[in-house]
Amino acid sequence: MAFSFNFDLQIKTGEPDNEDTTQKEQAHEAKQVISTDTTKEGTEKVKAAKEHSPPLDYQSLLENTVCETFSLGTLPPIHYLNESVFEQTASELIDSEKILSQTAAQHTDLISGVYEGGLKIWECTYDLLEYLESEGEVFSGKRVLDLGCGAGLLGILALKRGAREVHFQDYNSTVIERLTVPNALLNCEGDDDGDEHDHEKEGEKDSSPLAKRRATDPLQHAKIAKCRFFSGDWTSFLPLMLRSDPPPKYDLIFTSETIYNTAYYSALHEVFHRLLAQDGLVYLAIKAHYFGVGGGLYLFQSFVEEKDIFKMKCLKNVEHGLQRHVVSLSFKKSEKPTNV
Numbered sequence: 001m002a003f004s005f006n007f008d009l010q011i012k013t014g015e016p017d018n019e020d021t022t023q024k025e026q027a028h029e030a031k032q033v034i035s036t037d038t039t040k041e042g043t044e045k046v047k048a049a050k051e052h053s054p055p056l057d058y059q060s061l062l063e064n065t066v067c068e069t070f071s072l073g074t075l076p077p078i079h080y081l082n083e084s085v086f087e088q089t090a091s092e093l094i095d096s097e098k099i100l101s102q103t104a105a106q107h108t109d110l111i112s113g114v115y116e117g118g119l120k121i122w123e124c125t126y127d128l129l130e131y132l133e134s135e136g137e138v139f140s141g142k143r144v145l146d147l148g149c150g151a152g153l154l155g156i157l158a159l160k161r162g163a164r165e166v167h168f169q170d171y172n173s174t175v176i177e178r179l180t181v182p183n184a185l186l187n188c189e190g191d192d193d194g195d196e197h198d199h200e201k202e203g204e205k206d207s208s209p210l211a212k213r214r215a216t217d218p219l220q221h222a223k224i225a226k227c228r229f230f231s232g233d234w235t236s237f238l239p240l241m242l243r244s245d246p247p248p249k250y251d252l253i254f255t256s257e258t259i260y261n262t263a264y265y266s267a268l269h270e271v272f273h274r275l276l277a278q279d280g281l282v283y284l285a286i287k288a289h290y291f292g293v294g295g296g297l298y299l300f301q302s303f304v305e306e307k308d309i310f311k312m313k314c315l316k317n318v319e320h321g322l323q324r325h326v327v328s329l330s331f332k333k334s335e336k337p338t339n340v
């Protein structure tokens, strides 16, 4: 099944209309350089978790943006902001964490402890979307967490496919405020299966950017009310969630490309342990190995086995390019998730 990327607005710098998936994947793969040269400030303190509410003035979030649509087989179309345009047009004013300038200066897609890569859509996200499509997954009534969400495509899919509630978490507040929230808003208006495609097929292009057209009063829409957004380190996110009364228990946790750094395994595993419902499932989409950082499937698998709380199941292997996998985690039958 082929992916399709539809650019809703042509970028002036000559971005092609129908970029082929392979090219797009290769481009991302090539750019995904990981830096461990962390700044002193970045590594000294844990980024405190906080909740973000979608702003009332959501239109300003979509100014100077370009919207793309990801379509795959039977999946509903998923709209998202074009990342390169976002990076080119986002000003320092909206980037209080200064992650755009730091990644540009260091020519890297990830600075451990400072910026954890959420402004790009990483290729394992597409692997998991493809897996969910092939399985015909629906999420009716489910409570879902998109952990380390970045652009949030996985959580957005769950939202569009009937999830009762979707929580999005990313390390960086800039990512949540400037990318995840706008993307969720873009997908919250109207019955989204095909209306804009009909226009495009007939060549009836509205002169205003699609991103803006689509975002007419999305806060009134029931879908956005099902979403909550969080930023911060997992070691701080977990206590924040546990302070809720009652703490959430997720039926599904999606997490893509989040096991590259072994230093984070304990915090990541603890989030799964404390926040997954007894019969819940974690879907992880991951590379076999992350060059430059050292994490990967086999190290994470050893970690999970040593903890002896979850069983891991391999759902899908992707052999072309860098070896990638989709795996699931579920509680071993004897394990009771802890509330405190």
Ligand SMILES: C[S@@+](CC[C@H](N)C(=O)[O-])C[C@H]1O[C@@H](n2cnc3c(N)ncnc32)[C@H](O)[C@@H]1O
Pocket (backbone or CB within 6 Å): 116, 117, 118, 119, 120, 121, 122, 123, 124, 125, 147, 148, 149, 150, 151, 169, 170, 171, 172, 232, 233, 234, 235, 255, 256, 257, 258, 264, 267
């Ligand atoms: C490489 S990005 C992947 C983004 C997105 N899931 C994707 O596949 O496109 C890794 C994500 O993991 C999250 N992350 C990594 N380490 C984290 C940590 N210690 N605490 C909180 N979030 C973390 C960040 O939010 C970051 O966006």
